[in-house]
Amino acid sequence: MRLAGSRQVVGDAIDTFRTLGKRTVLALLGIVIGSASIVAILNIGFNAGQEATRIFHDMGVDTLVASLNNDRGVEDSLLSTEVEKIRSLNLPGLVISPVAQVSVKLTFNHHPVDARAVGVEPAVTSILKLPIRRGRFLHALDTAENVVVLGHAVATSLGDRGIAVEPGEWVRINTYLFRVAGVLQPAEASMISPVLTDHSVFMPFAALARVAQSSNVSTVLARVLPPLDSSEGASRVFEGLSHAFKTRRVEMTVPQQMIDAMARQNKTFEYLLLALGVITLVGAGVAVMNVMYMNVCERRNEIGLRMAIGARGQDIRNLFLIEALALSAMGALSGACVGIVLAWLYAVISQWTFELSMVSIPLGVGSTLLVGVLSGLKPALAASRLTPVEALRVY
Amino acid sequence: MGSFLLDYCQQERVCRNKVGVNGFVHDLICVSLKGVSKYYRHEGQPHSIIAGVTFEVGAGQSCAIIGQSGSGKSTLLNIIGLLDFADAGEYVFMGRPVAKARSDELATLRKMTMGFVFQHFNLIPRLNVIENVALPLRYRGLDRACSLKRAMSELQRVGMAHRASYKPAELSGGQKQRVAIARALVGQPSLILADEPTGSLDSQSSGDILDLLLSIQKEQGVTLLIVTHDMSVAQRMQRQFVVHNGLVEELQA
Numbered sequence: 244m245r246l247a248g249s250r251q252v253v254g255d256a257i258d259t260f261r262t263l264g265k266r267t268v269l270a271l272l273g274i275v276i277g278s279a280s281i282v283a284i285l286n287i288g289f290n291a292g293q294e295a296t297r298i299f300h301d302m303g304v305d306t307l308v309a310s311l312n313n314d315r316g317v318e319d320s321l322l323s324t325e326v327e328k329i330r331s332l333n334l335p336g337l338v339i340s341p342v343a344q345v346s347v348k349l350t351f352n353h354h355p356v357d358a359r360a361v362g363v364e365p366a367v368t369s370i371l372k373l374p375i376r377r378g379r380f381l382h383a384l385d386t387a388e389n390v391v392v393l394g395h396a397v398a399t400s401l402g403d404r405g406i407a408v409e410p411g412e413w414v415r416i417n418t419y420l421f422r423v424a425g426v427l428q429p430a431e432a433s434m435i436s437p438v439l440t441d442h443s444v445f446m447p448f449a450a451l452a453r454v455a456q457s458s459n460v461s462t463v464l465a466r467v468l469p470p471l472d473s474s475e476g477a478s479r480v481f482e483g484l485s486h487a488f489k490t491r492r493v494e495m496t497v498p499q500q501m502i503d504a505m506a507r508q509n510k511t512f513e514y515l516l517l518a519l520g521v522i523t524l525v526g527a528g529v530a531v532m533n534v535m536y537m538n539v540c541e542r543r544n545e546i547g548l549r550m551a552i553g554a555r556g557q558d559i560r561n562l563f564l565i566e567a568l569a570l571s572a573m574g575a576l577s578g579a580c581v582g583i584v585l586a587w588l589y590a591v592i593s594q595w596t597f598e599l600s601m602v603s604i605p606l607g608v609g610s611t612l613l614v615g616v617l618s619g620l621k622p623a624l625a626a627s628r629l630t631p632v633e634a635l636r637v638y
Numbered sequence: 639m640g641s642f643l644l645d646y647c648q649q650e651r652v653c654r655n656k657v658g659v660n661g662f663v664h665d666l667i668c669v670s671l672k673g674v675s676k677y678y679r680h681e682g683q684p685h686s687i688i689a690g691v692t693f694e695v696g697a698g699q700s701c702a703i704i705g706q707s708g709s710g711k712s713t714l715l716n717i718i719g720l721l722d723f724a725d726a727g728e729y730v731f732m733g734r735p736v737a738k739a740r741s742d743e744l745a746t747l748r749k750m751t752m753g754f755v756f757q758h759f760n761l762i763p764r765l766n767v768i769e770n771v772a773l774p775l776r777y778r779g780l781d782r783a784c785s786l787k788r789a790m791s792e793l794q795r796v797g798m799a800h801r802a803s804y805k806p807a808e809l810s811g812g813q814k815q816r817v818a819i820a821r822a823l824v825g826q827p828s829l830i831l832a833d834e835p836t837g838s839l840d841s842q843s844s845g846d847i848l849d850l851l852l853s854i855q856k857e858q859g860v861t862l863l864i865v866t867h868d869m870s871v872a873q874r875m876q877r878q879f880v881v882h883n884g885l886v887e888e889l890q891a
Contacts (some may be wrong), residue, residue, distance in 0.1 A: 553749025
């Protein structure tokens with residue numbers, strides 16, 4: 244025997260909920276909140292992960308930063324000696340460049356601009372992925388020359404009197420003249436890089452030593468070459484530098500570890516919110532159960548009539564289960580929409596790029612439907628276990 | 639469908655073929671009760687509602703079960719209608735004992751062979767008139783269009799076709815009972831059980847409803863069992879059974 248048509252059953256369910264009024268609205272609200280929290284949480288977690296990955300994407304997760312701290316006492320050493328020590332390190336699978344920075348004043352066309360003079364090896368362009376707009380980057384042949392590569396903001400500031408700084412022009416730094424080899428494209432500030440690319444002028448170490456005699460290597464940048472693992476690369480750099488600079492404390496920053504830490508933090512946050520969502524969902528389940536029990540009580544006579552005209556226990560059970568499912572489905576779908584809107588708002592406020600997590604909808608809607616059906620099961624079974632004469636009895 | 643039910647359905651067809659219009663056949667027994675009793679427990683002590691009831695109703699007969707309130711007549715009707723079980727005795731419905739039948743088999747039997755008319759109509763308020771009438775057919779597995787077509791034909795017979803799209807709340811008591819009768823008849827049952835069908839109606843509507851039930855009973859040759867406390871209603875039936883203190887006695891003409 245087939246149960247009465249599904250359209251009629253769903254229509255019956257909607258009619259029932261309309262007649263039950265506020266109780267249905269409250270139960271529906273609980274389900275919407277539960278479903279919305281699950282969908283929103285999954286999407287926020289997903290977007291947080293995407294954002295964390297995006298932060299490191301430009302620089303690359305294969306980049307390592309080693310800071311050389313002077314907190315064990317100031318070491319009186321020459322910049323050239325320090326650079327030579329680093330160059331002489333045997334670190335297979337890694338491209339490295341020491342970095343030394345000082346504040347300088349550049350002058351072009353009688354227009355002075357403050358900037359950071361950054362002494363680097365030519366290899367730094369592949370480590371920091373510095374894109375050239377005009378001219379070229381530093382070359383191995385430039386080691387002894389007075390050449391600079393200008394960051395985008397520095398070049399713009401120098402040229403804001405109408406004469407743009409082009410490769411081949413000369414700029415003055417302190418008392419030295421430097422030939423401009425190239426100008427960089429604008430670059431976003433990286434989370435881990437110690438170099439503010441846009442506000443820097445890149446030059447060879449010998450040139451930096453001329454303009455600032457007391458400068459030291461403050462950082463060593465490295466890029467891990469495949470197949471070397473970034474953790475293994477980090478330990479090689481750490482050991483090499485610790486050995487070369489015994490009086491200085493080496494501190495490593497590994498993007499992959501930061502991503503992992505952020506992911507762990509996000510997961511903890513996600514679990515916490517997920518627990519809240521589950522609690523809300525359980526509350527919603529109790530509300531559904533309450534509505535369905537009231538429904539069974541109020542329709543006792545109808546159950547008796549249906550049994551008298553031939554409905555079996557399982558038909559009655561299915562009738563109420565479908566009603567619970569219809570209620571949960573309405574709540575789950577509305578909740579999913581609300582959840583997506585909430586996650587989108589969160590992304591907008593956090594200035595993230597919103598991406599929809601494809602698993603969030605089936606997970607959110609599925610778990611809500613499951614809770615709805617499980618909550619509706621007990622009242623449905625109670626209804627199906629009534630005998631016709633019990634159900635028809637008028638109290 | 640199990641062999642148990644197949645036997646019933648076969649028996650039901652034979653029974654229908656032998657019952658002529660405007661008459662009943664004595665050799666076919668529709669309902670047979672032998673020493674049927676029903677108890678309820680109060681403070682651990684059994685109290686009988688009906689005790690050792692024995693009678694038979696032939697196919698196509700119209701019978702009234704009369705008695706005062708609480709005499710056990712509705713319990714008797716529920717047992718006959720397979721809505722309740724007897725605690726003792728034997729109930730044979732259309733030649734077969736039903737005591738050992740499972741609840742699903744009883745549901746199928748009710749669906750295929752019985753129609754119920756209740757005192758309080760028991761129409762589903764959310765459904766309109768035609769959907770209420772079509773409901774038993776939906777449980778028989780008929781599709782919606784076919785069910786509604788047959789329901790409409792039944793509504794025409796009881797004079798309610800013009801109210802097909804109305805909700806029960808928009809009908810008078812007499813109209814509701816006509817709809818309930820249409821719902822009882824739509825499955826072409828061989829036994830109609832009516833529990834105080836005129837109990838909630840005024841005298842004019844009561845007379846109309848009774849006329850309708852009797853005309854259909856004669857026209858279709860169905861067995862009609864009516865529970866009533868109204869002697870005037872009972873007198874219009876072919877046979878009358880009086881329930882008193884749980885015992886049943888047939889009134890002789």
